[in-house]
Amino acid sequence: MSVYINPIANGITVSLMIIYLAFIPVLIYQYRKNGTFLVRKNIVLASFAVYMITAFFMTLLPLPSIEAVKNMAPVRANYHPFLFVKTFLNESGFIWNEMGTWFRAFCSPSFYTVAFNVLLTLPFGVYLRKYFNKGLFQTAVLGFLLSFFYEATQYTGVWWIYPHAFRYPDVDDLIVNTLGTVVGFYAAGLLDKLLPDPMKDKSLKTEYASLLRRLISLLIDSIFVNIVYELLRVVVLLAAGKKENTIDIVLYLISVVIIFILIPCISKKKRTFGMTILKLALRDGKGNVPRLSGMIMHNLFIAFWLNVAVNIIGMIDNAWIIIFLQLAVLGFAAALLIISIKNKRVTYFWEKFFDTYMKADI
Structure with missing residues (x-):
């Protein structure tokens, strides 16, 4: 699990540092423009920053040394759509009419790796629908573009900083990440009442100096x-x-x-x-x-x-x-x-x- 925990911890740390540095400038801007500190809006903005940075780190970290990548055989990308389905059926031991195989199959890497990829972009779909007012088609396209950015970063060796790719670019990730964004779009509808609503922030320019x-x-x-x-x-x-x-x-x-x-x-x-x-x-x-x-x-x-x-x-x-x-x-x-x-x-x-x-x- 450290392959997930370490990037998450690093992403949160970097995000909090950025939020810390941006807090006073944002505060000044909002006081000048709105006359008040928009609590809900800032919670949403901060959480979005934490999510985007952490998600990116999860697709990138840990970073090897350039020398190690030079000595590493180039990683070949997967261009075959839905290979993850075949991999799951071959490696998980899943048999649809035998319930005893289900739990073991769902605990196999061939399943939870795909599940984590869905969860990776699920919040993105929530943000796009709830806070950026995007429709289903726009959400799917933006989810695809976000995933494409992740895969392009991997494919180019972090935009040619490294001599070649050291992570596994996968067309299936494009499919699964886009699916995760769409799932997030529908999840936003179910969670609407539970999520903070920036529209409830009162933008009042009053004489009162807090x-x-x-x-x-x-x-x-x-x-x-x-x-x-x-x-x-x-x-x-x-x-x-x-x-x-x-x-x-x-x-x-x-x-x-x-x-x-x-x-x-x-x-x-x-x-x-x-x-x-x-x-x-x-x-x-x-x-x-x-x-x-x-x-x-x-x-x-x-x-x-x-x-x-x-x-x-x-x-x-x-x-x-x-x-x-x-x-x-x-x-x-x-x-x-x-x-x-x-x-x-x-x-x-x-x-x-x-x-x-x-x-x-x-």
């Missing part, structure tokens, strides 16, 4: 803070020729002021880079651009609690100051949690104090 959207904005701003900080460190290090924690703290504070104060002050809509990318904006209680002093105090408050206090802790040697900052951060988190529980929703209590509210820039 916690996740705010955090992504802060993450982006933090990245810019660190970029500016590292650039300043390089300049100072080249000029002074030495590194000190005190200088690092000052440089970091300057970087925070540049990103959270200077950039919003000189920008037309009074926004940080993160707010611009996530289409967020500060508004006062009347929906207007807030006073400059309110914007500065709001951004300084956020920059300190969610940026400076966390990052500067690692730059300080004094244990008492570290403890104080840690307690301050915990106190802020506790206050946010308690007030939010009391109001039965996430409550950003400082916004009312500064009369600056984070809104989606519709």
Whole structure:
């Protein structure tokens, strides 16, 4: 079974890495376009990516070395349709009118290899019908093309990376994989109620800025803070020729002021880079651009609690100051949690104090 388990494990691992790298860009795109994170749609997209990569790996892995393939006799392709039927009847011991032979026959490689090939493309048929709105004929054609890609990859030695084919290209695989896609098409009809429906995702462009959207904005701003900080460190290090924690703290504070104060002050809509990318904006209680002093105090408050206090802790040697900052951060988190529980929703209590509210820039 390792011939199946290892490619599946590798496919899932690679898929999760791709999903991890794509998560933030997809999140930003959906917030900008839809004003919300489309949970069901993303589940479908992620599962489709996992399936496609894993299925491809199952037709390709394990990969031998090029030297091993050079020393290997070329693999001859099978061009005889339905050879798998003859192989099954000859090798499995199956006798249709003797029930005792059925179980042994279904456990033979001549059967489960074909069965796995059907299962390989069955999900593809489900996706095509349920999520890509393809008809039966289109599903069958696309299933055939997918299988043809697999077989062509094998036949060409992974598109001529290898000197010749090292896996067994088989016309029967085209037939069985296409059949699997068609079976998946009909299975989608039976499983329709159980599968997630992206149409139920609400694409609402509202003024409400969710916690996740705010955090992504802060993450982006933090990245810019660190970029500016590292650039300043390089300049100072080249000029002074030495590194000190005190200088690092000052440089970091300057970087925070540049990103959270200077950039919003000189920008037309009074926004940080993160707010611009996530289409967020500060508004006062009347929906207007807030006073400059309110914007500065709001951004300084956020920059300190969610940026400076966390990052500067690692730059300080004094244990008492570290403890104080840690307690301050915990106190802020506790206050946010308690007030939010009391109001039965996430409550950003400082916004009312500064009369600056984070809104989606519709």
